[in-house]
Amino acid sequence: MIMTEGVYKAFREKDREIIALTPLDTHIKKGECILCWGPSGSGKTTFLNLISGIVKPTGGRIWLDGEKFSRLPEHFLSRIRRDKIGIIFQQFHLLSGFSLLDNVAMPLIPLGLNRAERHKKARELLTKLEMDHRLDFPVNHLSGGEQQRAAIARALINDPILITADEPSSAVDLKTTEQILDIFQKLKAEGKTIVMTSHDPAIKDADGLIDRTIFFERAADIPKRKTGSIGDVFE
Ligand SMILES: Nc1ncnc2c1ncn2[C@@H]1O[C@H](COP(=O)(O)OP(=O)(O)OP(=O)(O)O)[C@@H](O)[C@H]1O
Ligand SMILES: [Mg+2]
Known part of the structure; x- marks a missing residue:
């Protein structure tokens, strides 16, 4: 994969x-x-950004679904993201002022569906995620936990084969964490591939969810100064 x-x-x-x-x-x-696990600054978010084609690697190669995509030009990467990847950002990146329904339906625009079709699909998904009571709310009026679930819904609307999630429980309470875990358990049961980062023991220890943990370690910064010593770098 x-x-x-x-x-x-x-x-x-x-x-x-x-x-x-x-x-x-x-x-x-x-x-x-x-689960991508490791201290702050060890490259977990960077890894997610690389495998979801948001940033390009400095070196090395990446294959997704049999396709070597590490060197593809941006328009190919955006097609792959659109068709195959659902990205759940740590900062949500919802479009303020637009409704929950519009936000979740947004990724369907490039797929050529008309507005009624887009809204129908988004409404179905939000009903499944038990968020259909807030469809017309501007996303910025939703609670933090609701915004997190909105961001998850938007990532799932294109039925991706790969879902990446950066610290999906970092900004929410325990109840929302449980709801998020429940969503991930269902996605896993559907055979989706999920790669997430977290510092949260509730995710690490979630019953039967995590198949494997990749451990990340912080790289030491390499000093490139013409003068000075390694000690200078951290001043
Ligand atoms: N655009 C950038 N420009 C310069 N340095 C960057 C950039 N993005 C990340 N870094 C650096 O790369 C290192 C790894 O960052 P990354 O965000 O991947 O860490 P992380 O493991 O996700 O940390 P956290 O657990 O705090 O989220 C950090 O030292 C960070 O400062
Ligand atoms: Mg991070």
Whole structure:
């Protein structure tokens, strides 16, 4: 389903290079539910961004569903994201001022469905997720937990084969965490491949949810200054 070979990401920040993700080889099979676990700054979000085609690797290769996509131009990546990937962002990235229904239906626009068809699909999904009592609410009037579930619904509307979720329980209470876990359990039962990051023991220990954990370690920043020493870098 997803294979990476020596995939890594470096960012240039002023006069030094930040290694966001050290080379990683991994093979995630279809239907697996993977937890990315590790300290803050160890590259978990970067890894999700790489496998969902939001950022390009500095080196190494990525295959998704048999397609090598690490070097594809942006318009191919956006097609793959549109057709195959549901991305649940940590910061939600909902469109403020638009209704819950419009937000969830939005990813269907490029698929050529008309407004009535888009709304029908979004309404069905939101009913399944027990959020149909808030359909006309502007998303910015929803509670944090409702916004998190709205972000999940938007990620699921295109029936993706891969779902990535960045810290899906970090901004919500225990009850919402349980609702989110319930959604993930159902997605897993449907055979979806799920890759998520979390620091939350409630997710790590959720009954039968996580098939495998990928452990991340923080890379030391590599000093690239012409003068100075390693000690300078962290001042
Ligand atoms: N666009 C960027 N430019 C420069 N450095 C970046 C950029 N994105 C990430 N980094 C750096 O890469 C490292 C890994 O970041 P990342 O967000 O992947 O960590 P993380 O494991 O998700 O951390 P957290 O648990 O806090 O969410 C961090 O040191 C971060 O500062
Ligand atoms: Mg992160």
